[in-house]
Amino acid sequence: MKRTNRLKDKLVWKIAFSYLALTAVPFIVSYALTSTYWWNSSMATSIDHSEKILHYSKELVDVHLRQMESLTLSLYYEPDLSALLARPDLTTNANVRSVVTPRFEKLFRNMSNSRPDVFNYYYYDLNGNLIYVYLNGVWIDYAPQTKYNPVGEPWFRETVQAGGRIHIIRTTLPIQKPTDPLFSMSRLIKLSTDPIGVVLMDFNFNVMKDVIGQSSFNDNSAFVISDLRGNMIYDSRLQTAEHGSLPPEIQQSIDTGPSAGSFKTKLNGQQYLIVYETLDRFSLKLIHMIPISYLISENMAYILNINVILIILMLLLICVSLYYFNRKMIPLVNLAQVMSGSVKEPFDTRVPVSTTDEIGRLSFSFNKMMSRLHELFNKDYKNRLAMAESEKKMLEAQINPHFLYNTLDTIRFTAIRDGNEKVGKMLFALSTNLRYTISDTSGKVTVKEEVQWLERYIYLQQLRFQDRFEVFFQIDVHVHQLRIHRLILQPFIENSILHGFQDIESGGILHVNSYLDKDALYFEIVDNGCGFPGELNQFVTNDNIQSLGRDKIGMVNALSRLFLYYGERCDVYLRSIPGKGTSVRIRLLQEDPVDPVEAEME
Structure with missing residues (x-):
C-alpha cells in the first residue's frame, strides 16, 4: 500500500507540473498569436472598410462629375x-x-x-x-x-x-x-x-x-x-x-x-x-x-478583455485537471500493478472495473485480453495433444501403402514370369501412379512429371474404355521444368472421359496442351464430347466460381481445388457447346519471371 501511495503521488505531481508547463507556454504563445491576429485582422478590416468607402465615394463623385461634364456639352x-x-x-x-x-x-x-x-x-x-x-x-x-x-x-x-x-x-x-x-x-x-x-x-x-x-x-x-x-x-x-x-x-x-x-x-x-x-x-x-x-486604441481593449478571460479559464482548467487526475490515478495504479504481476502469475488475475471512462474501458479490455489468453493457452495445449496423436496415426498408416506397393510388384513379376506382359504393364502403371498420388502430397512437381503421371492414368482409362477415345499431348519443352501442384489437371481430364465421352462408343478425341506466354503458364484440356447441357462461355475466378451452379458440381470441385492452391494467381476460361465438346483453359501466373532458355536448359 505504501508503494501505491508513492507511485500515485509521483505520477500526480509529474502530470500536474507537466500540465502547468504545457499550459503556460501555449498561453503565452496564444496571447502573442491572438494579439497579432487581432491586430492584423483589425488592420485588414480597416483597409477593407476604407476601400469600400472609397469605392462608394469614387462612384458618387464620378456620377456628379460626369453629370457636370454632360452639362458642359448640353449646348x-x-x-x-x-x-x-x-x-x-x-x-x-x-x-x-x-x-x-x-x-x-x-x-x-x-x-x-x-x-x-x-x-x-x-x-x-x-x-x-x-x-x-x-x-x-x-x-x-x-x-x-x-x-x-x-x-x-x-x-x-x-x-x-x-x-x-x-x-x-x-x-x-x-x-x-x-x-x-x-x-x-x-x-x-x-x-x-x-x-x-x-x-x-x-x-x-x-x-x-x-x-x-x-x-x-x-x-x-x-x-x-x-x-x-x-x-x-x-x-x-x-x-x-x-x-x-x-x-x-x-x-x-x-x-x-x-x-x-x-x-x-x-x-x-x-x-x-x-x-x-x-x-x-x-x-x-x-x-x-x-x-x-486610433486603430490600436479601438482594438487593444478588446484584446485585453479576451486575454483576461483566457487567464481565468486557464486557472480553472488547471484546478479541475489536478482534481480529475488525482481521482483517476487509483484505477490506473491498480491496472499497472495487475499488468506487471501478470508477467509471472497465471492468467486468472483480473482488474476491478469501477468506471466507464477510458481507464475503465482499458481495464475491461485488459481483463478480456487475459481471458482470451487463458482460452488460447488451453486451446493450444489441446491442439498440441491432437497433433501428436495425428502424427502417431500417420506413422502407423504409412505401413499400409508400402505393403500395397510390395503386393502389386509381386503380382506384376508373377504376370511377367507367366508371359502376361499386358497385365504386368497395367500393374506397373497402377503401382507407379499410386505411389505418385499418396507420397508427399503437399510438395510441388515438374510439369514433365505431372504429364508422365497423366499418360499412365490415361493408359489405364483406355484399357477400361477400349477404343472409345484417343488422347494427344502437345507440351512445350520450355515448360517441362516448371513446378506446379500435383494432380491439378487430373479432375478435368477425368471429367472429359467419364462425362464427355459417356454416350459414344468411339471417335472421342482429347487434347492436352501446355505452353508458356510471358509470365503465365497455360494448360488446355479440349474434348469433342457431349458438352454441358447448356452453352457455357465464362471466365472463372475465385470470386465467381459459385456462379457455375449446382449442376456442375464436378467442375466446381476441380476448380475449387485449383483456386485453393493458386488463389488470385489463377483464372480459368470455360467454353462448352452441347453436342460439340468442352474446352478448359487454365492460366497460372508464375511467382518469378521465367526465362524459356533457362527452363529448356534445365
Missing part, C-alpha cells in the same frame, strides 16, 4: 441656341439677349430634379463677357459675377487651348468664396469648328459631407480629394476651397505606387494608414487617412 444639343451664342452682337443686341435667356432656361428646366444646389453654371463668350449664370438652381440676369472678366486668367487660356476637351480647374476663382468647397471644370464650345464661348461649372463638395462624411468617415480619420500633382481640392476636416498640397510622404508613395492601394506613413510624428484610389477620368485621387493610434 451641343441645342443648335439654335449655339447659333445665337455665335452672333457678334450678342452682348449689344437686346433682342438677341431676350431670346438667349429663355433658351438657357429651357435647357436647365429639369435641373431641379437633379440636386440644383450641387452645380453652378457660367457661360462666357470669347471676350470674357458673362452671358448666362445659373447659381444654386436659380438663374439671375444680373450678379456681381458679371464684373469678372476671365480672359486674362490661366484657367480661361488653358480651356481655350484644350480645344474642346474638358479642363479641370484646381484653384479658387475670384467669383468663388474661399469658404465654399467647390470643384470646377470648363470646356470650350464650338459651332462647327469655330470657337464661340466657354462653359464653367462648379461642383459643391458639401454633398460629400452630407452623403459620405457624416455616415462613413469618423472624426479620427480624414477624407481628401487631390489632383495628380498633390493639390488638395477637398478635405473632410476643413470646409474651405484652398487646402494646400498633400504631404510629400503621401504624394511620393502614391506617385510610385499603383493606381489604388494602401500603405503606412508617418506625419507630424504620428503613424497613419493611407488608403487611396484614382478617378482616372478626371485625374483625381481619393485618399482616406486613418491614425494608427
Whole structure:
C-alpha cells in the first residue's frame, strides 16, 4: 500500500507540473498569436472598410462629375441656341439677349430634379463677357459675377487651348468664396469648328459631407480629394476651397505606387494608414487617412478583455485537471500493478472495473485480453495433444501403402514370369501412379512429371474404355521444368472421359496442351464430347466460381481445388457447346519471371 501511495503521488505531481508547463507556454504563445491576429485582422478590416468607402465615394463623385461634364456639352444639343451664342452682337443686341435667356432656361428646366444646389453654371463668350449664370438652381440676369472678366486668367487660356476637351480647374476663382468647397471644370464650345464661348461649372463638395462624411468617415480619420500633382481640392476636416498640397510622404508613395492601394506613413510624428484610389477620368485621387493610434486604441481593449478571460479559464482548467487526475490515478495504479504481476502469475488475475471512462474501458479490455489468453493457452495445449496423436496415426498408416506397393510388384513379376506382359504393364502403371498420388502430397512437381503421371492414368482409362477415345499431348519443352501442384489437371481430364465421352462408343478425341506466354503458364484440356447441357462461355475466378451452379458440381470441385492452391494467381476460361465438346483453359501466373532458355536448359 505504501508503494501505491508513492507511485500515485509521483505520477500526480509529474502530470500536474507537466500540465502547468504545457499550459503556460501555449498561453503565452496564444496571447502573442491572438494579439497579432487581432491586430492584423483589425488592420485588414480597416483597409477593407476604407476601400469600400472609397469605392462608394469614387462612384458618387464620378456620377456628379460626369453629370457636370454632360452639362458642359448640353449646348451641343441645342443648335439654335449655339447659333445665337455665335452672333457678334450678342452682348449689344437686346433682342438677341431676350431670346438667349429663355433658351438657357429651357435647357436647365429639369435641373431641379437633379440636386440644383450641387452645380453652378457660367457661360462666357470669347471676350470674357458673362452671358448666362445659373447659381444654386436659380438663374439671375444680373450678379456681381458679371464684373469678372476671365480672359486674362490661366484657367480661361488653358480651356481655350484644350480645344474642346474638358479642363479641370484646381484653384479658387475670384467669383468663388474661399469658404465654399467647390470643384470646377470648363470646356470650350464650338459651332462647327469655330470657337464661340466657354462653359464653367462648379461642383459643391458639401454633398460629400452630407452623403459620405457624416455616415462613413469618423472624426479620427480624414477624407481628401487631390489632383495628380498633390493639390488638395477637398478635405473632410476643413470646409474651405484652398487646402494646400498633400504631404510629400503621401504624394511620393502614391506617385510610385499603383493606381489604388494602401500603405503606412508617418506625419507630424504620428503613424497613419493611407488608403487611396484614382478617378482616372478626371485625374483625381481619393485618399482616406486613418491614425494608427486610433486603430490600436479601438482594438487593444478588446484584446485585453479576451486575454483576461483566457487567464481565468486557464486557472480553472488547471484546478479541475489536478482534481480529475488525482481521482483517476487509483484505477490506473491498480491496472499497472495487475499488468506487471501478470508477467509471472497465471492468467486468472483480473482488474476491478469501477468506471466507464477510458481507464475503465482499458481495464475491461485488459481483463478480456487475459481471458482470451487463458482460452488460447488451453486451446493450444489441446491442439498440441491432437497433433501428436495425428502424427502417431500417420506413422502407423504409412505401413499400409508400402505393403500395397510390395503386393502389386509381386503380382506384376508373377504376370511377367507367366508371359502376361499386358497385365504386368497395367500393374506397373497402377503401382507407379499410386505411389505418385499418396507420397508427399503437399510438395510441388515438374510439369514433365505431372504429364508422365497423366499418360499412365490415361493408359489405364483406355484399357477400361477400349477404343472409345484417343488422347494427344502437345507440351512445350520450355515448360517441362516448371513446378506446379500435383494432380491439378487430373479432375478435368477425368471429367472429359467419364462425362464427355459417356454416350459414344468411339471417335472421342482429347487434347492436352501446355505452353508458356510471358509470365503465365497455360494448360488446355479440349474434348469433342457431349458438352454441358447448356452453352457455357465464362471466365472463372475465385470470386465467381459459385456462379457455375449446382449442376456442375464436378467442375466446381476441380476448380475449387485449383483456386485453393493458386488463389488470385489463377483464372480459368470455360467454353462448352452441347453436342460439340468442352474446352478448359487454365492460366497460372508464375511467382518469378521465367526465362524459356533457362527452363529448356534445365
